[in-house]
Amino acid sequence: MEKINQIYVNGEFITPHGTETFDLISPVTNQKTGEVVLGDETDTKLAIAAAKEAFKSFRKTTVAERVTYLEHLHEAVSKKEEELVKIMVSEYGGTLKFSKASVKNAIDSFTNMIEVLKTFEFQRIVGKSKVRLESLGVVGIITPWNASNSFICNKFATAIAAGCTVVVKPSEMSAAQTQLLLHCFHEAGLPKGVFNLVNGLGNVVGAEITRNPDVAKISFTGSTLTGKIIAKGAIDTMKRVTLELGGKSPNLILDDADLEKAIPAAVFGAYMNSGQACIAPTRLLVPENKLEEVNALAKAAAALVQVGNPMNEQTHVGPMVSIKQYERVQDYIRTGMEEGATLLAGGTGKPDGLQDGNFVKATIFTNVRNDMRIAREEIFGPVLSIITYKTEEEAIAIANDTTYGLSAYISSTDLSHANRVAEQLEAGRVVINEFKHDPLAPFGGFKQSGIGREFGVYGLETYLETKAILD
């Protein structure tokens, strides 16, 4: 049984002042695997004070020095790639394929930021003035459980590039993954206090980060609900915020799409990260006159989806992270049926032979209306809704008829057609044909999917304050 009883403050692993514990439960067996001791406000204040002190000198580091730190971090995290994958699969239940990609993203965060630093201008001439982009200060990083280390690495790499110091509050459900990452960061040998981490609850550690006047910015990934609480709290001390929140992403299958390719891809795409993905394309918009063909293809694709042990290379959908998340998804499947949507695949209950863990059947609803709750709310599980449209204009209207605006997807055999549609969608990222990722392109949401952007130049700018000097 693993006991995680250390936090990381001022370059050292220390015993937290907080004494409460949180059980770590395997999502595959629902057996207790360990526990984590939770930090409290005292621990958080200590970590913030360390970051504040370290910022005094870290802000003065040169770009070349920051590149060196990023190289050391890249090297240290790369060395533990395999273990990081293993622990993500066992603690979180992410499939092997997804966990490998997620850890790769985490590792690449450091080299991506090195790439950005090569051409980034921290000083520019605008009008007749000198404009300096200066390090913001102490950044509070608050992250969820669904790709924990990848979020931490991306945010931390950006902070280093900007000359900021950080205090991280990860999800306590990711404590074992975080602990391994911490050892990598420690090995990278950064100056004391540049990186600090406090395990603990959102309403304790997260709340202290949100209200503490010595924190200049919060970079948060999580639910829209929590994002709003943080934004409201942050305004008292006028903190800068980057909020990466939920989504209910549309996937537009245009009239000229190759259905045989697009529909299976749409089904597997909706189940990315076992459906626990903010960018999952969970609303599949299809031409009304092709619904029958779409239903047949979607059902056939769902039959190929393997739900099961995430360690297995063939598994597409692993367990939900917790019983709470499992129950939430079950509630939504029941809601879909009560709302009158037609169940095409899956349904309530666990798949055969998978009674112990938090496994959900790969589920598809068809004949869904965009005003149903299953089409409006983020389910965060393997549940896809098929919605029809009569005209392309209507398809765009349905796609945009959501409070979210994180991602959107388009399938078409005509790239210029797809691009014309992309320009009309209200989403921070529009992906045309296949599920591509570009780590240097900005990422973030329109509307209630968030505030600000991460990655690349756009991400870096949000860790900097702009000063004009008129001499």
Ligand code: NDP
């Ligand atoms: P939550 O919003 O519940 O939690 C996210 C983090 O915020 C956790 O560390 C949590 O701590 C902390 N937190 C909770 N309450 C507070 C508070 N009052 N003040 C400060 N911090 C707090 O999200 P989940 O962990 O459930 O993650 C799933 C959500 O994340 C989904 O809605 C998903 O869409 C979103 N997400 C967004 C992404 C994006 O890039 N846009 C990417 C991935 C996920 P604790 O665990 O202790 O509650």
